[in-house]
Every structure is written in C-alpha cells, then in structure tokens.
Amino acid sequence: MYTLHIANKNYSSWSLRPWVLMKALNIPFQEIMHPFGEGSNWGEFRKFSPTGLVPCLVDGDRCVWDSLGIMEYLAERHAGVWPESDDARAWARCAAAEMHSGFSVLRDVCPMNCGVMVAMTTRPAGLDNNLERLEELWSQGLSRFSGPFLGGKQFTAVDAFYVPVAFRARTFQLQLSQQSQAYVNELLSLDAVKTWEKSALNETWRESGHEADTVRFGKILEDNRIK
Known part of the structure; x- marks a missing residue:
C-alpha cells in the first residue's frame, strides 16, 4: 500500500492535491500527517522527503515527491487519473x-x-x-x-x-x-x-506564519475551526 506524507490539512494545499485524487479514485493509501512547526520544517521533513517538502508518496522502496510527480506516477498505475480522451x-x-x-x-x-x-x-x-x-x-x-x-x-x-x-x-x-x-x-x-475539510476544521494546532498570511490583506469574519 502507498504511504502519503502530508502536512496540516487546514493549510497544506500541495498535500491536498494527491490526497483528494487518491480518495476520489479509491486508490488505497496510508496517510502520515506531519504538522507544520514554527519556522523551517526542513530538517524534520527531510526525514521522509528529499526536498524537505510535502507531499511525498512512498511505494515500497520508492519515494515519489512533488504533487505533479505523484500524479504522473499514479497515472502509470491507475485508470482515471487523467481524462480518457x-x-x-x-x-x-x-x-x-x-x-x-x-x-x-x-x-x-x-x-x-x-x-x-x-x-x-x-x-x-x-x-x-x-x-x-x-x-x-x-x-x-x-x-x-x-x-x-x-x-x-x-x-x-x-x-x-x-x-x-x-x-x-x-x-x-x-x-x-x-x-x-x-x-x-x-x-x-x-x-x-x-x-x-472535516479533518481540517478539527485540527487544534495553529501555525503563526500561516495565520499571519491569512489576514495580511483582510480580516477574519468567521472562524469555524475547533477551538
């Protein structure tokens, strides 16, 4: 079974891409979550990803990184990843x-x-x-x-x-x-x-950099995340 390394669901748009595709196409995988820390995550994420970034897909002894690279890897092994025509x-x-x-x-x-x-x-x-x-x-x-x-x-x-x-x-x-x-x-x-989205709303941790970026050009009107 594949293992997909991702970060916080509330923030990690790059992780969302292969995760949602694999879920939608019923491609089995194990998810491992690595919460974003304050500052650089390079050292921690380098333990499973050659770039120190998420997402990263592990298939046996093979490591596939970058969301686009993961999509193409899956397309060689599963129907429906790209349109048929x-x-x-x-x-x-x-x-x-x-x-x-x-x-x-x-x-x-x-x-x-x-x-x-x-x-x-x-x-x-x-x-x-x-x-x-x-x-x-x-x-x-x-x-x-x-x-x-x-x-x-x-x-x-x-x-x-x-x-x-x-x-x-x-x-x-x-x-x-x-x-x-x-x-x-x-x-x-x-x-x-x-x-x-349900998992994202239930995450209890916050990362100050992502939170600051959210309000850099506006203000929060509503926060539906678990407190």
Whole structure:
C-alpha cells in the first residue's frame, strides 16, 4: 500500500492535491500527517522527503515527491487519473501544470485556510489578472469538455489541482462568474473534499506564519475551526 506524507490539512494545499485524487479514485493509501512547526520544517521533513517538502508518496522502496510527480506516477498505475480522451488529457495536463507553476499572486494573497472566512480590505496589484486567467481557463475546460469537471464528466487530476483554489475562493469570498462559482461548488461538494475539510476544521494546532498570511490583506469574519 502507498504511504502519503502530508502536512496540516487546514493549510497544506500541495498535500491536498494527491490526497483528494487518491480518495476520489479509491486508490488505497496510508496517510502520515506531519504538522507544520514554527519556522523551517526542513530538517524534520527531510526525514521522509528529499526536498524537505510535502507531499511525498512512498511505494515500497520508492519515494515519489512533488504533487505533479505523484500524479504522473499514479497515472502509470491507475485508470482515471487523467481524462480518457487524448484531447482532454493533453489540455488537462497543461492546465494542471499552469496551476502548479503559476498564479503566484493568488497563492500569495489568498493562502489556503479552510476553516475561516476573510473580508479583503486590500486588493494587491496582479490579483485581478490571476483571477481573469483562472476564469478563462476554467471556462475553456468546462465548455470544451462539457463539464461538470474540467476534463469532462469525471473528477481527474486537473480538478485535484484546483480544489485548493476552490477553498481559497470561498475563504476570501472571491467574486467569480456564475459558471466558475458553480465549478467551485461542485468541487467543495465532493465527498473526498468534505472529508478533508472535516479533518481540517478539527485540527487544534495553529501555525503563526500561516495565520499571519491569512489576514495580511483582510480580516477574519468567521472562524469555524475547533477551538
């Protein structure tokens, strides 16, 4: 059985990607949680990850790191990781790679914090550009492959890459088109996503860096996490 090393579910968007895909596709795995500590986690995370980062997948004696690397590794071994058609699969890989390497302003301004609602008081330059491109990309996938997911009727790896964005959209109350909001709602309604969210809300520890980043451009209106 696979072992998937992750960090706090409330914060770790990178961990969420392979976790939610494997849950949605019923790929068995053992989860090992490594809470973020204050400051650098390099030394502690290097015990299981060559980069000192999460997520990291262990398959027997083989270690697979980075969420995109994990997705491709799983795709060689399990059906349904990417869309079935060549056209949708090619598009989905590009859209996932774009999320993996892009949208830096959105990541910076709207970090993942599943359990809170934030009212933005400042709108940094570049955020609207990221959101415009995000909506363009989602519209293209949903329209071209007939939805309700980006590559068609089934949830696949490309959607897993955008589940953290769905949480960000809700947390920071981002104004989206009707089509994009429907996609966000679709992702957040998935059983696997709800399971992740429930665990995130029940986490009792807080990490000051992530908490500070959450309110850097706004203020918390609602906190649904266990106290």
